[in-house]
Amino acid sequence: MKIGKLSLRNNVLLAPMAGITDLVFRLLVREFGCALGFTEMISANGLVRGTEKSYRYLETTPNDKPLGVQIFGSDPDVLSEAARIVTDRGADLVDINMGCPVKKVLKTGAGGALMKEPAKVAVILQRLREATPLPLTVKIRSGWNHDEISALNIARIAQDCGVDAVILHPRTVNQGFGGRADWSLIASVKKCLNISVVGSGDIRSPEDARRMLDETGCDGVMVGRGVLGNPWIIKNIVYYLKGKNVLLPPTLREREGIIKQHLNMSVDFLGAGVGVRNFRKHMSWYTKGLKGGSRFREMVGKADEKESVLDAVHRYFQSINEK
Ligand SMILES: Cc1cc2nc3c(=O)[nH]c(=O)nc-3n(C[C@H](O)[C@H](O)[C@H](O)COP(=O)(O)O)c2cc1C
Structure with missing residues (x-):
């Protein structure tokens, strides 16, 4: 085009x-x-x-x-x-x-x-x-x-x-x-x-x-x-x-990977505080409809350090992967 x-x-x-x-x-x-x-x-x-x-x-x-x-x-x-x-x-x-x-x-x-x-x-x-x-x-x-x-x-x-x-x-x-x-x-x-x-x-x-x-x-x-x-x-x-079949939705592992990448980029570009705060709305969208998502969001919404958010994301996806 x-x-x-x-x-x-x-x-x-x-x-x-x-x-x-x-x-x-x-x-x-x-x-x-x-x-x-x-x-x-x-x-x-x-x-x-x-x-x-x-x-x-x-x-x-x-x-x-x-x-x-x-x-x-x-x-x-x-x-x-x-x-x-x-x-x-x-x-x-x-x-x-x-x-x-x-x-x-x-x-x-x-x-x-x-x-x-x-x-x-x-x-x-x-x-x-x-x-x-x-x-x-x-x-x-x-x-x-x-x-x-x-x-x-x-x-x-x-x-x-x-x-x-x-x-x-x-x-x-x-x-x-x-x-x-x-x-x-x-x-x-x-x-x-x-x-x-x-x-x-x-x-x-x-x-x-x-x-x-x-x-x-x-x-x-x-x-x-x-x-x-x-x-x-x-x-x-x-x-x-292009006429190809629709790809499958992302696996939980891919979703977790993109969440982490997006958060890392956000902090790299915007700095630690704003980067994490600005990311919260995206976290809600990424985890909408996932098992236990609202409890996870409530918990992670209070964290303002990148490392603690990454850790919480890791543990959350581990828990839903195992179910
Ligand atoms: C939160 C939000 C912010 C938007 N901001 C703009 C904007 O700055 N400029 C603009 O032209 N349209 C803006 N739009 C309209 C979108 O570009 C788009 O035309 C509209 O959402 C319809 O498409 P969609 O159904 O794919 O969302 C905004 C839409 C949303 C939901």
Whole structure:
């Protein structure tokens, strides 16, 4: 799959997720073969003002490639300056967020609020197109609400402005993450564009990925919540799309190995305290549904030394392996 001049190794992409898709998580998921990783949404204002937190999201390494950097904002000047900044700082692709449903973001006219502002979108995208030579994508929703479905209009505007791909999460902004994603809208958008279209929403298995590609004709699939505690899904999807059988779920030993690797990476990159604290949510996802998982999580949730967490993980997996 190609996005502008960027050739991807396959068409399985990791979705941007705030608080989750940091450098550590991206590096881990890349080991399972995802073709493109994204930062979480980064405030264009924050970048232009030089806010340390915003720059931290840009942290990357040579094996964190290709990297899509997602920015959000509503002011064309600020957004284009931010695009220049991320272009100079190692992005391989710039994406603009037009789907975030969080009130704090909507209030500023950014994220999903842009789905109501086609004229403003055109100005923003023209300016962004001039600001960066990198592949440029937009990540959009269906529209503001069910009475205002604007995805087709916004997608056409994006293509006219020289955007290289449209990523569509077909829920309305009002819908948040509730209900089901309306994949038929991905098909409609694909039908009326010449540029690549990537579908996002409700892919939880290799079969889902195949079905989205078949039903909508989209060029690539983006996986978000399905990866949480389950990075293996990426490898399984890539295999399945090549016509191979679905791989088996990971063995307990493999799961234990990835948990330990992920925790070690987290501490290496973020330091002892933050590395362990930041890992707790992943631990919950990795052990969800496992025998005695909730008791284990309760116990391990109190530990803040890496060594004691590793030890507890080892003992827990030994105990369930023996049963
Ligand atoms: C915790 C969380 C954070 C997210 N953060 C972002 C974000 O920063 N930028 C963005 O464009 N989408 C964000 N999304 C939306 C996802 O990228 C994706 O479009 C959506 O979750 C639907 O796909 P899924 O069903 O595979 O999760 C987020 C979703 C979740 C669950």
